Amino acid sequence: MASATCALCGVQAESEEAPLTWVTSFEDGRKLLYCDRCARENVRNIEGKLDTVYW
DSSP: OOOOOOOOOOOOSSSOOOTTTEEEETTTTTTOOOOOOHHTHHHHHHHHHGGGGOO
């Protein structure tokens, strides 16, 4: 059973389900998860729908 992992910093959740405070994004057909810390730091980029390449 793999746990949810942040696509930016690599922190892992305690369960395989992402916590409610995490953000889910779909880029190039892939589902990416971002922890609450990374989501807060990049909220403008997420809301602007920029790919992580440009963060």
